[in-house]
Amino acid sequence: MATILADNIISPLGSTTQANCQAIRSGKTALRHFSSGTDIRVPFPFTAALFSEEQKRAFAIDGYTPFESLAITSIRETLTTCQIPMDQRTCLLISSTKHEGPLAAQRIAQAVGIITIPIIVCNACISGVSALILADRLIEMQRYDYVIVCGLDLQTTFIMSGFHSLKALSPNECRPFDLERTGLNLGEAAATVILGKKPKKGAWYILASAVRNDAYHSSSPSPKGEGCRMAIEAVMSPAEQPALINAHGTATLYNDQMEARAISQSGLSRIPVNALKGYFGHTMGAAGILETIITMHSLDNQTIIGTRGFEELGVSGNINIIRDNTPTDKTSFLKIISGFGGCNAAIHIAKKLPPLKSKDNENKDRQILHRIVITPKKVQIDNETIDTKGQEGKDLLTHLYKTRINDYPRFYKMDALARLGFVATELLLQKEKETQGQQEHPQRAVIFCNESSSVNADRTFLATISSPENFFPSPSAFVYTLPNIANAEVAIRNQYHGETAFYILPHQDENIMQMLAEATMQDPFNKDLISGWLECKDEDHFQATLTLTTTH
Amino acid sequence: MEELILELKKEIIKVLNLEDMTPEDIDSQAPLFGAGGLGLDSIDVLELIVLLEKHYGIRLANAAEGKKIFTNMENIARYVSENRKR
Numbered sequence: 001m002a003t004i005l006a007d008n009i010i011s012p013l014g015s016t017t018q019a020n021c022q023a024i025r026s027g028k029t030a031l032r033h034f035s036s037g038t039d040i041r042v043p044f045p046f047t048a049a050l051f052s053e054e055q056k057r058a059f060a061i062d063g064y065t066p067f068e069s070l071a072i073t074s075i076r077e078t079l080t081t082c083q084i085p086m087d088q089r090t091c092l093l094i095s096s097t098k099h100e101g102p103l104a105a106q107r108i109a110q111a112v113g114i115i116t117i118p119i120i121v122c123n124a125c126i127s128g129v130s131a132l133i134l135a136d137r138l139i140e141m142q143r144y145d146y147v148i149v150c151g152l153d154l155q156t157t158f159i160m161s162g163f164h165s166l167k168a169l170s171p172n173e174c175r176p177f178d179l180e181r182t183g184l185n186l187g188e189a190a191a192t193v194i195l196g197k198k199p200k201k202g203a204w205y206i207l208a209s210a211v212r213n214d215a216y217h218s219s220s221p222s223p224k225g226e227g228c229r230m231a232i233e234a235v236m237s238p239a240e241q242p243a244l245i246n247a248h249g250t251a252t253l254y255n256d257q258m259e260a261r262a263i264s265q266s267g268l269s270r271i272p273v274n275a276l277k278g279y280f281g282h283t284m285g286a287a288g289i290l291e292t293i294i295t296m297h298s299l300d301n302q303t304i305i306g307t308r309g310f311e312e313l314g315v316s317g318n319i320n321i322i323r324d325n326t327p328t329d330k331t332s333f334l335k336i337i338s339g340f341g342g343c344n345a346a347i348h349i350a351k352k353l354p355p356l357k358s359k360d361n362e363n364k365d366r367q368i369l370h371r372i373v374i375t376p377k378k379v380q381i382d383n384e385t386i387d388t389k390g391q392e393g394k395d396l397l398t399h400l401y402k403t404r405i406n407d408y409p410r411f412y413k414m415d416a417l418a419r420l421g422f423v424a425t426e427l428l429l430q431k432e433k434e435t436q437g438q439q440e441h442p443q444r445a446v447i448f449c450n451e452s453s454s455v456n457a458d459r460t461f462l463a464t465i466s467s468p469e470n471f472f473p474s475p476s477a478f479v480y481t482l483p484n485i486a487n488a489e490v491a492i493r494n495q496y497h498g499e500t501a502f503y504i505l506p507h508q509d510e511n512i513m514q515m516l517a518e519a520t521m522q523d524p525f526n527k528d529l530i531s532g533w534l535e536c537k538d539e540d541h542f543q544a545t546l547t548l549t550t551t552h
Numbered sequence: 553m554e555e556l557i558l559e560l561k562k563e564i565i566k567v568l569n570l571e572d573m574t575p576e577d578i579d580s581q582a583p584l585f586g587a588g589g590l591g592l593d594s595i596d597v598l599e600l601i602v603l604l605e606k607h608y609g610i611r612l613a614n615a616a617e618g619k620k621i622f623t624n625m626e627n628i629a630r631y632v633s634e635n636r637k638r
Contacts, residue, residue, distance in 0.1 A: 165602065409571065472602050472606045473602070474599065475599055475602065
């Protein structure tokens with residue numbers, strides 16, 4: 001259980017939580033139509049929620065990039081209302097889908113006085129909620145007393161082109177859950193919360209949380225909404241009566257349909273549902289945190305914010321979308337979110353202390369079953385070195401695939417990072433099969449860490465948008481610019497529905513990776529775990545060090 | 553038409569990374585999606601849309617339009633020959 005102590009939102013609608021709440025309560029939106037005049041160079045008009053030049057100047061800090069400045073400003077603003085000790089017991093999580101890497105995270109941490117190593121949570125669209133969940137667990141595990149979670153993303157030609165290639169953008173203001181919805185709008189924002197271990201009068205608490213994978217497709221949600229339903233069911237029973245479900249509601253055809261189905265299948269059809277993308281657009285790494293903050297504050301004001309853009313129900317499944325601001329006296333809600341890589345998260349937040357958790361899971365005996373190391377020149381499983389027949393680098397991975405796997409042509413569609421994760425996991429699982437026999441493991445989790453994120457895939461995608469004359473953004477290349485697609489490939493291949501997450505660290509820090517593995521196992525659904533370092537600088541420079549850990 | 557079909561097969565093998573496949577392996581009348589075909593998915597549809605724009609100047613608005621055309625190689629070739637801008 002963690003207590004939410006303070007928060008801040010910086011969006012085009014304002015630079016405090018209060019300003020943002022007031023703006024949307026009166027129906028304002030940050031969405032604007034652009035056909036030119038922004039730094040985003042794309043050959044099509046779009047609607048987005050972007051900071052104005054004036055707003056960018058307001059949060060700019062000398063010597064820091066706009067991304068760093070935005071994070072530092074939001075964190076400092078949050079700290080003005082909540083003083084916390086900056087010692088070994090305080091940590092920073094940055095949630096971002098297109099972050100500037102671990103060095104930027106360290107510069108942000110240092111600028112606000114954090115002395116511990118910051119962790120970037122890079123888990124596609126669910127990053128924000130993933131980071132809140134990790135923060136809650138780190139406090140529950142007594143690893144830290146305070147965790148600052150800052151989610152942010154700024155929009156670029158890169159991101160806009162990618163979503164365009166996926167035909168996911170609406171040229172007009174988005175319309176979540178509506179019959180006429182045609183896609184999403186991208187948005188810029190930072191959202192920060194400080195979580196602590198001690199209860200505080202009138203505060204909000206994280207009661208329960210879960211991350212589940214669809215194990216269906218790298219970029220489309222399961223049409224049945226399976227992962228989303230599993231995440232919801234893990235945190236809330238149909239008997240509960242929260243004020244609302246704050247949905248992801250991106251206004252793409254597939255996302256909203258999937259969420260509607262998951263909500264109705266979970267037996268929560270009667271609960272009011274809203275979505276906030278009509279005010280802020282899809283703010284990516286900030287979204288899960290921003291929408292959680294807005295929902296907490298609107299319930300503090302006894303209001304469910306209406307779903308801007310929604311008129312007529314355009315999803316099948318019996319759900320109760322709230323169109324206009326509606327009064328409520330309830331003080332708990334469910335936040336759900338889903339993203340590329342088939343990941344889905346649900347978090348139950350309430351203004352009351354949760355019941356004491358049983359500590360069963362902590363006493364479980366964990367055992368590392370197998371370990372694999374793959375470098376461009378060497379493959380070692382447990383203590384046995386594999387003869388690689390002189391193959392090296394990129395060719396080594398293809399060689400391993402052809403000689404030891406060879407029944408999954410999708411391998412050739414993967415980028416280098418996903419290929420590495422796939423081959424390393426396959427060899428690890430072959431070892432498991434030898435010793436344990438063939439078994440299904442639907443509750444297995446897959447957690448990867450690295451320092452270069454998706455740098456190789458980013459270069460591949462950039463090459464497809466290099467100039468206005470040669471602007472043909474590749475949808476498949478864009479999908480792999482999210483590192484957690486590597487987790488998805490493993491989950492899909494093996495039908496794992498456990499948690500999937502990707503974390504970025506400044507270096508291969510075994511202590512932090514151990515901590516992240518333990519945090520994952522806090523959810524008893526995650527019975528066993530494939531985890532470790534999965535780094536790929538380019539097609540010929542990579543390293544995988546993965547372990548398979550089980551509980552008994 | 554045969555020439556265009558062969559050209560399209562080569563391009564599709566390249567952009568969709570259908571490693572280990574040759575144009576001869578793709579039956580011009582066999583379905584491209586679903587079981588029994590090449591097993592292409594929704595991202596492949598979008599990638600084929602990019603291919604048509606890049607090589608033939610054909611712009612498709614959405615994936616649904618693409619799926620109607622990308623049924624088999626013969627249909628794609630027919631559509632390209634009727635609509636190509638270059």
